[in-house]
Amino acid sequence: xxxxxxxIMAPAVCVIQKFxxxxxxxxxxxxxxxxxxxxxxPGQFNMLYMYGIGEVPISISGDxxxxxxxxxxxxxxxxxxxxxxxxxxxxMIGVRGPFGTHWPIEDLVGRDILLVAGGIGIAPxxxxxxxxxxxxxxxxxxxxLYGERTPGDLIFRNQIESWRGRFDLELEVTVDSAREGxxxxxxxxxxxxPRIVLDPSNTAAMLCxxxxxxxxxxxxxxxxxxxxxxxxxxxxxxxxCGIGLCGHCQLGPTFVCKDGPVFLLSKVxxxxxxxxx
Amino acid sequence: xxxxxxxxxxxxxxxxxxxxxxxxMACCACHREYQPGQFIYRxxxxxxxxxxxxxxxxxxxxxAAQRGSLVIQTLGPGDIxxxxxxxxxxxxxxxxxxxxxxxxxxxxxxxxxxxxxxxxRLGYELLKRFSRxxxxxxxxxxxxxxxIYGKHI
Numbered sequence: 001x002x003x004x005x006x007x008i009m010a011p012a013v014c015v016i017q018k019f020x021x022x023x024x025x026x027x028x029x030x031x032x033x034x035x036x037x038x039x040x041x042p043g044q045f046n047m048l049y050m051y052g053i054g055e056v057p058i059s060i061s062g063d064x065x066x067x068x069x070x071x072x073x074x075x076x077x078x079x080x081x082x083x084x085x086x087x088x089x090x091x092m093i094g095v096r097g098p099f100g101t102h103w104p105i106e107d108l109v110g111r112d113i114l115l116v117a118g119g120i121g122i123a124p125x126x127x128x129x130x131x132x133x134x135x136x137x138x139x140x141x142x143x144x145l146y147g148e149r150t151p152g153d154l155i156f157r158n159q160i161e162s163w164r165g166r167f168d169l170e171l172e173v174t175v176d177s178a179r180e181g182x183x184x185x186x187x188x189x190x191x192x193x194p195r196i197v198l199d200p201s202n203t204a205a206m207l208c209x210x211x212x213x214x215x216x217x218x219x220x221x222x223x224x225x226x227x228x229x230x231x232x233x234x235x236x237x238x239x240x241c242g243i244g245l246c247g248h249c250q251l252g253p254t255f256v257c258k259d260g261p262v263f264l265l266s267k268v269x270x271x272x273x274x275x276x277x
Numbered sequence: 278x279x280x281x282x283x284x285x286x287x288x289x290x291x292x293x294x295x296x297x298x299x300x301x302m303a304c305c306a307c308h309r310e311y312q313p314g315q316f317i318y319r320x321x322x323x324x325x326x327x328x329x330x331x332x333x334x335x336x337x338x339x340x341a342a343q344r345g346s347l348v349i350q351t352l353g354p355g356d357i358x359x360x361x362x363x364x365x366x367x368x369x370x371x372x373x374x375x376x377x378x379x380x381x382x383x384x385x386x387x388x389x390x391x392x393x394x395x396x397x398r399l400g401y402e403l404l405k406r407f408s409r410x411x412x413x414x415x416x417x418x419x420x421x422x423x424x425i426y427g428k429h430i
Contacts, residue, residue: 118425118426119425119426120426147426148426149424149426149427153426174351176421176424176426177347177348177349177421178347178348179344179345179346179347179348180338180345180346180347180348182348183334183376184351185351185353186336186348186349186350186351187350187351187417187421188417188420188421188425190417190420191350191417194289194355195353195354195355209425209426210425210426212420212423212425213420213425213426216416216420
């Protein structure tokens, strides 16, 4: 992996090449990488710095094989991301990274892959799908389950439509509520689980979304016979430094920014959903 | 009847059910087909059957003034549509509409209630299975209403 800069605490200046509004509160930034280049593994994140406002951890949502762009898909949740939503093409943003662990896609060659995304959790999983679809014969059955609030909140809509047309990918989208005319599923993402067929002996699952969604998804996967060492989760905490130095994202003995955000569930089962941490 | 019993046996909702009880259930069963857009029932209708969806997709809707019909749930193969036939006042609370060509097994609610009263083994099996369904739907609904993907800052 090629980091942006030698001094990891100093942000590199990146120019916004493209700003695309995905939904009313979600947008995608395409940044030009610096001259020294940039590469990442699916699941990693960058710290994006809005000068004078603040810095936030954002997963990389682009294709890992595409080294010509750094792509981030962001939901405007707080002060920094809301301000980011006002950025325009050719404006600049500070970037540090990439940080953290990644989805173990190379270790899962030959396996069936289940991806479960909730809300903006689709963004860190999209690079996995890019990689798998570019190396499709190396993997078994591939399923993507994606849950959102409403049809209007679905991101990557065009891409999802094109993925839906593939015969080598099973894709189910569900929303929490919809108006008349929506022909897709309505219900939380866990309600899709009884409808899918998995081979528990050969499936690896990768989950990304709100912790409560992952919690109930894990319960459904356990019912289907998957063990904790077949399930990977992406955790979210208050990441600041990105290198396990400041302690803001500490979760028991682990630092989510350095030891995560991607964890094998069996390694963090005792920490997951623990209120005291 | 034999065909219905076979379908019931294969339906996940009745997995592991005593074959004698399945025979009784099969007596109350018939095949139904609904075209895309067709209402299966409407709010306020008498709840006289449970549907075991074999194929297709059904949406459960509620009508809200000035907002129109809101889809609150979709059901597909392997799902059960309707439990109001089991509990007074035996009225439908929502609309249900096929959004794809849907094939289902319909179980006559009135006959099933009568048979469950006569044979408590059947009654207990039905209550166990439908209670689990109600609990699963309640849990899913709780997740649905807390807006887990929304802003919580």
